[in-house]
Amino acid sequence: MDNRFHPLSGDDKPYFLFRAESQDNRSFENGGIFARNPRHNHPTAQDFDNHLSWQRIDTGLVSFTSSWRRVMERRQMLIDRREEDVIVVAVQAKNLVGVYSAERVAEALGYRDENNDPRRRPCHRDEYLIYGGISPDEYAILAVFDGREPCVPVIFNTPAFEYHGQIPRNSLPGQAERGPLVALEDEMYRRTGRRDDLVRDELVRTICGVPHMPWLVRTIY
Structure with a gap:
């Protein structure tokens, strides 16, 4: 090499x-x-x-x-x-x-x-x-977003935070009915077979342009 x-x-x-x-x-x-x-x-x-x-x-x-x-x-x-x-x-x-x-x-x-x-x-x-x-x-692929529709403003809302970002409309199954955070969590579970709020929340921060919290991110998913 x-x-x-x-x-x-x-x-x-x-x-x-x-x-x-x-x-x-x-x-x-x-x-x-x-x-x-x-x-x-x-x-x-x-x-x-x-x-x-x-x-x-x-x-x-x-x-x-x-x-x-x-x-x-x-x-x-x-x-x-x-x-x-x-x-x-x-x-x-x-x-x-x-x-x-x-x-x-x-x-x-x-x-x-x-x-x-x-x-x-x-x-x-x-x-x-x-x-x-x-x-x-x-199991590194966390989510696949359908990118065909226009981007729309979304709010990722939990008791701990409220972050504003943009993702394509209807890009995840259930996005309109259950909200983007739950839709993203379910998509990650479909792709990896695991639920991990810390990884989900760090992905949300990246999508929304919010600084990471490195002490929360696990090395192994």
Whole structure:
């Protein structure tokens, strides 16, 4: 493995990662996220460069963002391009292996603002790469939001907090009838087989742009 590129340690990974997909670029299936044709045990410098410079080549890498705002922007871009069946996948990243900071990788590859090739300029803030994808038995996928309808303001309400955010309308089963918090909790249970209020609440904070409470987050889900 090229010693310029190292996967992130647990402390360096964001709590959650998000990915917007459409039918045409779907990697989510059968409860996991699967990269196209990973050919090595580790990504090579060429794999990273091909992926970050948007070459139409299978690299075994899948892009995510740690920002809910950015994934909503990506979702809207897919809708504006009239792509079908848009979804947003939320992933708990702390226990995943093979997670790379796209920003650090771009820096190691020599991407610069003054680069003559606009595809090799540093525009990868909040972007993370996972090599090979995410297996269903890792139970890291927390929720899959239907992203086809417009975003609407929502309130996540518990006796302990009230947070305001935006998610797509009817993006979770039961969202309109039972409220977004219960709908999110039930979705997480469907995906992972567990209920965990602490992880749920941290995901809500991320969606609403509220600072995390690291002393509450468990290392193992």
